Amino acid sequence: MQVILIFILGVVLVVVVLALIFLATGIAGAPYVPSQKAQLHETFTRLYPLKSSDLLVDLGSGDGIVLACAAERGARAIGVELNPIMALLSRVRLRRNKKISIKCGNMYYYRLPAETTVVYAYANHFVIQKLYSHVQAEATHLGHRLYLISNAFDCRAVKPQKRSETHYLYRIEPARPKKK
Numbered sequence: 562m563q564v565i566l567i568f569i570l571g572v573v574l575v576v577v578v579l580a581l582i583f584l585a586t587g588i589a590g591a592p593y594v595p596s597q598k599a600q601l602h603e604t605f606t607r608l609y610p611l612k613s614s615d616l617l618v619d620l621g622s623g624d625g626i627v628l629a630c631a632a633e634r635g636a637r638a639i640g641v642e643l644n645p646i647m648a649l650l651s652r653v654r655l656r657r658n659k660k661i662s663i664k665c666g667n668m669y670y671y672r673l674p675a676e677t678t679v680v681y682a683y684a685n686h687f688v689i690q691k692l693y694s695h696v697q698a699e700a701t702h703l704g705h706r707l708y709l710i711s712n713a714f715d716c717r718a719v720k721p722q723k724r725s726e727t728h729y730l731y732r733i734e735p736a737r738p739k740k741k
């Protein structure tokens with residue numbers, strides 16, 4: 562009887578911890594909702610034709626579906642995921658793909674590699690606005706243009722360069738140094 566009780570308590574504890582991890586990462590950025598493969602195909606064909614020379618960074622990479630779609634087109638792809646469970650599951654699922662790497666960490670503090678050409682995010686208006694500022698700062702730091710693709714939510718303060726039914730594309734230039 563005692564063993565069964567301990568087992569049930571253990572299961573409840575695991576479920577509560579998992580729920581708290583998903584809740585916390587949802588509050589920190591956006592809850593886990595995957596992008597749709599057909600829409601990604603359309604996005605990487607028409608909105609931003611992804612090339613093998615691209616390095617795509619998915620900020621909040623979830624199960625890695627965006628990374629897998631980018632790699633299918635020959636591009637290199639890096640995922641940044643705060644939820645350690647999602648980071649682990651996606652690493653295991655995509656471990657054989659040498660074009661993909663996944664970091665477990667907070668996207669707001671992630672420094673983009675110098676070769677980054679395009680950043681992808683699926684969050685909400687508030688988070689996309691913050692990520693736009695982050696990508697703008699990174700473009701300035703790296704000294705070259707970056708593209709930001711946002712699924713479903715636009716940066717309300719900035720006009721997209723292009724849009725499709727589901728995605729917004731922003732071209733972000735490095736800020737010019739202020740004249741003294």
Ligand SMILES: C[S@@+](CC[C@H](N)C(=O)[O-])C[C@H]1O[C@@H](n2cnc3c(N)ncnc32)[C@H](O)[C@@H]1O
Nearest residue numbers: 586590591594595596621622623643667668683
């Ligand atoms: C809407 S899902 C998008 C997943 C994937 N990019 C896609 O389009 O299929 C958002 C993901 O961002 C992750 N996330 C939320 N806040 C984050 C943060 N501060 N840093 C990194 N990842 C975060 C969530 O855990 C979730 O997996």
